[in-house]
Amino acid sequence: MAAANRRAPPLFWQIALLLVIMAVCVFPFYWMVTTSLKTQVVALNAPPVWFFEPTLENYREALFEDGVLDTLINSLIIAISTTALALALGVPAAFALARFEFRGKKDLWFWFITNRMVSPIVLALPFFLIAKNLGLLDKHITLILIYLTFNLPIVIWIVTDQFRGVPYDLDEAARLEGASQFTIMTRICLPLAMPGVAVSAIFSFIFSWNELMFGLILTRTDAKTAPAMAVSFMEGYNLPYGKIMATSSLIVIPVLIFALLASKQLVRGLTMGAVK
Amino acid sequence: MRDRVSRRTIFAFIGPSIIALALVGIAPLLYAGWTSLHFFNLTKLRRVKFIGLENYGTVLTDPVFWEAMGRTFFLLASALPIQVALGLGIALVLHRPGLTLLKTLTRLSLVLPMATTYAVVGLLGQVMFNQKFGVVNQLLGGADINWIGDSTNAFIMIIFWDVWQWTPFVALVLLAGLSMVPGEIEEAARLESKSWWVVLRYVQLPFLIPGLVAVLILRTADTLKLFDMVFTLTRGGPGSSTEFISLMIQRVGFRAFDQGLASAQAIILLIITIVLAQIYIRVFYKEV
Numbered sequence: 001m002a003a004a005n006r007r008a009p010p011l012f013w014q015i016a017l018l019l020v021i022m023a024v025c026v027f028p029f030y031w032m033v034t035t036s037l038k039t040q041v042v043a044l045n046a047p048p049v050w051f052f053e054p055t056l057e058n059y060r061e062a063l064f065e066d067g068v069l070d071t072l073i074n075s076l077i078i079a080i081s082t083t084a085l086a087l088a089l090g091v092p093a094a095f096a097l098a099r100f101e102f103r104g105k106k107d108l109w110f111w112f113i114t115n116r117m118v119s120p121i122v123l124a125l126p127f128f129l130i131a132k133n134l135g136l137l138d139k140h141i142t143l144i145l146i147y148l149t150f151n152l153p154i155v156i157w158i159v160t161d162q163f164r165g166v167p168y169d170l171d172e173a174a175r176l177e178g179a180s181q182f183t184i185m186t187r188i189c190l191p192l193a194m195p196g197v198a199v200s201a202i203f204s205f206i207f208s209w210n211e212l213m214f215g216l217i218l219t220r221t222d223a224k225t226a227p228a229m230a231v232s233f234m235e236g237y238n239l240p241y242g243k244i245m246a247t248s249s250l251i252v253i254p255v256l257i258f259a260l261l262a263s264k265q266l267v268r269g270l271t272m273g274a275v276k
Numbered sequence: 277m278r279d280r281v282s283r284r285t286i287f288a289f290i291g292p293s294i295i296a297l298a299l300v301g302i303a304p305l306l307y308a309g310w311t312s313l314h315f316f317n318l319t320k321l322r323r324v325k326f327i328g329l330e331n332y333g334t335v336l337t338d339p340v341f342w343e344a345m346g347r348t349f350f351l352l353a354s355a356l357p358i359q360v361a362l363g364l365g366i367a368l369v370l371h372r373p374g375l376t377l378l379k380t381l382t383r384l385s386l387v388l389p390m391a392t393t394y395a396v397v398g399l400l401g402q403v404m405f406n407q408k409f410g411v412v413n414q415l416l417g418g419a420d421i422n423w424i425g426d427s428t429n430a431f432i433m434i435i436f437w438d439v440w441q442w443t444p445f446v447a448l449v450l451l452a453g454l455s456m457v458p459g460e461i462e463e464a465a466r467l468e469s470k471s472w473w474v475v476l477r478y479v480q481l482p483f484l485i486p487g488l489v490a491v492l493i494l495r496t497a498d499t500l501k502l503f504d505m506v507f508t509l510t511r512g513g514p515g516s517s518t519e520f521i522s523l524m525i526q527r528v529g530f531r532a533f534d535q536g537l538a539s540a541q542a543i544i545l546l547i548i549t550i551v552l553a554q555i556y557i558r559v560f561y562k563e564v
Contacts, residue, residue: 231507
């Protein structure tokens with residue numbers, strides 16, 4: 001860099017750069033929402049138009065005639081259930097990993113974490129055949145269970161770290177009073193580990209809500225998830241782009257609002273383990 | 277010192293997780309192992325028969341499998357450097373003092389791409405990169421580029437979306453690293469040297485290494501897993517130009533219905549993933 005560049009680039013360039021970053025991040029969402037408000041004729045205009053008369057017709061049709069509403073409810077049921085289950089199973093496991101000494105702990109931790117790296121397609125093939133044989137295709141419970149393969153490791157990873165940050169003296173004090181390990185976990189450590197639990201719950205919910213492949217393979221109609229529904233509009237020659245974008249908006253916007261509200265925690269969770 | 281806890285107590289805490297993950301994570305793998313040793317075609321279920329390691333032989337000598345694997349690592353090798361370069365640039369700008377409000381807004385908008393449903397990113401790609409009515413060609417001054425139907429362009433488009441969605445992640449991780457540099461050390465270094473490069477290289481870089489390692493590990497895993505976005509955007513096409521490893525296995529298993537062969541491919545992918553994860557984690561990560 002030239003010596004002329006002393007401390008910061010001129011303020012103007014910094015501001016311009018920040019605005020460009022923001023625009024690039026946000027523009028696709030702007031385009032998604034505006035396309036969802038176009039009629040099919042307007043949506044297929046070449047070159048695309050930026051100003052037009054908006055209509056909510058796509059939303060009405062998608063939600064009430066094509067059944068997107070049902071799939072959104074399915075997605076919600078599945079994402080909430082699998083998150084609750086992952087927390088119920090993962091929090092005690094994290095407590096054990098953070099607090100107890102036992103043989104094979106390192107291997108166990110490694111196994112939990114490796115699960116997160118495995119491509120879902122590896123599990124999708126056998127899971128499909130097993131679910132088919134057990135009559136579990138197109139059932140909510142099937143997705144709730146299989147989503148544990150990525151939610152449980154996330155919960156264990158984040159919450160173990162959080163429990164380790166809780167001072168051990170507190171345990172000891174409670175122990176002298178005769179508290180059981182379970183009481184120590186629920187009454188003493190858990191309240192202090194709540195931020196970590198919340199972060200892992202947010203991740204678990206977003207991952208489950210966003211998941212497509214298992215939803216595509218393991219559901220048909222009754223338990224169909226919203227992303228699988230959005231994809232099913234893609235068949236045929238004349239694609240209903242407005243409706244596809246309306247469905248996409250319905251899927252994405254709640255998550256975006258949620259992510260913005262919890263952005264501090266989300267960023268903390270994402271960067272956790274990355275800075276130590 | 278920690279007091280001893282009985283085995284039964286330990287198991288009560290950790291057992292349910294182990295059992296649950298074994299049921300949903302390991303039982304299917306064992307079943308996949310069994311399937312992979314058989315001729316197992318969903319359209320010819322009457323003719324299921326044991327064929328030993330034949331499927332594995334087919335996979336290991338199949339150029340289609342290795343091309344998909346190579347394509348996957350090529351994607352990683354092309355997208356990751358862009359993400360790190362852009363991410364580092366964004367992190368350095370955001371790390372500078374001043375313009376607090378604007379920087380807070382930028383940080384917020386960086387969260388959005390990461391939270392977006394991968395399948396929706398693909399659908400958005402379809403709309404924005406359409407040759408005729410896509411906004412991308414319009415913004416390029418009325419260009420007439422066939423993005424989705426051309427092998428090279430489709431690959432570039434996939435890189436674009438991968439970079440769009442994951443550069444924010446890299447930026448935020450590196451920003452967290454930069455904020456770990458003790459303020460007085462950074463100040464002293466800036467007084468000492470006027471070059472931002474010297475400060476970056478000798479003062480800030482050591483604090484960025486753990487973040488870069490985490491990015492490398494997670495991006496490798498995510499690229500091996502990549503499915504949703506490409507499936508909705510190109511379905512692996514045109515031809516097989518964007519058919520990454522997870523898409524290829526899905527095609528063999530669910531569109532060619534050859535579950536035996538697909539299971540063998542999946543297990544080889546699993547072995548490659550575990551070996552990579554072992555190497556990465558053992559080399560770089562602190563454990564329990």
